[in-house]
Amino acid sequence: MTRAKDPVLILIFRGTHQVLSAEKRLKGGGVPMRLIPVPRHLSSDCGLAIRVPLDQRDRARDILSRARLLPVSAHLPREGGEYDPVVL
């Protein structure tokens, strides 16, 4: 799993089912990932998001794209708790 300082990407999905589907497929594809509570800065939802190492971005996109499970948004954490929206 990633260390705290490793650059990561936060993936936000439409709903809990989509998060858990994405988790299953990413794990099946060997992408290290972690389920995290959705950061409040990113969504008013009270559910889950997925954190993947930034260097897994391409693999994650390929797997999720094939499964028609692309996230609704992806974000890079910045210093100070802010997030930059990015394209997965």
Add this chain to the structure above:
Amino acid sequence: MAKAVAGAILRAGNPGRSGHALSIRSARDLFVARERLAELFGCADSSRFVFSENATVALNQAIKGVLRPGDHVVTTSVEHNSVMRPLRRMEEAGVRVTVVPAREDGVTEARDVIAAFRKATRLVVMVHASNVSGALQPVDAVVAAAHRRGILTLVDAAQTAGSVPIDLSSLPVDLLAASGHKGLLGPQGTGFLFVREGVPIVPLIEGGTGSRSESDRQPEFFPDALESGTPNSVGVAGLAVSLAWILRKGVGTIRRGEVALVDLLLHGLSRISGVTVYGPADPLLRGSAVSFRVEGMDPAEVGARLEKRSGVLVRAGLHCSPNGHRALGTFPAGTVRVSPGPFTMRAEIATFLSSLRKIRGPSA
């Protein structure tokens, strides 16, 4: 299954509402059960399976979510009240309903159903196997014909899900409803509705889904579109375990076992004088429900005597399907119904038949 329910109730978090461990575990219970339903029914996308309290709620959601005033719907004379009552309600709202009569053995002819299609026909609703006669209905032929005409199809699989193979990758049915507590061997309070992608359906119930919380509009993606409010994740945790058992065993194997038991039942019942059995004589043409009457005895009395003598529990009466009984000519007294399942032993069938022989007559 019971252990899974007990375990789940001790750690029940509200799925999809939080990021804490208990909420995630409950969400996983729902997810795992959904994935297993998708595997069992041959569907690649498990999000199309929406959990409900039972088949009745699923059928109400399908019927009231699809039909609009001016639409025409075709159904059969052997439907359960969980189909007929919502259809009659929709009739009051301007939907036209055609009920196609079944034959005396409880089977509806596919050609009769197809002949009832009109330009305005929006939906065909059909039970897969009658809960009264056990008769399997010609679902494949009707669904194929309706699909070619662009008519939506809803199959009530309450009597067959988990007992008779259903493959959504080859059967182009649009909506499929079932309860979790019958052939799927789950706890009461579980059921599901499958909605094929692209089928327009309006939610019966709107509310909190844990998703899109910034909006006061119902989300349109599945399963959230049709799953509002706290779900029965405790019951579904049990259903997930039952589904795993069914997947290991195989529905084909379960079906072969039940056909053999129904065959045994039909043969045994045919040798008891004064007993009339309803539905097709061939066990391959029926689900596992077997309905019968004993000459000169009220079905309720037969049920009570069977329980008293041998602890055999049966359902007697109209089985929430007055039309099904009218089709068989057994309205209003109804019938006695026995339904072997995957855990029924041949010796239990023998006990039942022996008890039935003994309880005949007023002196029993």
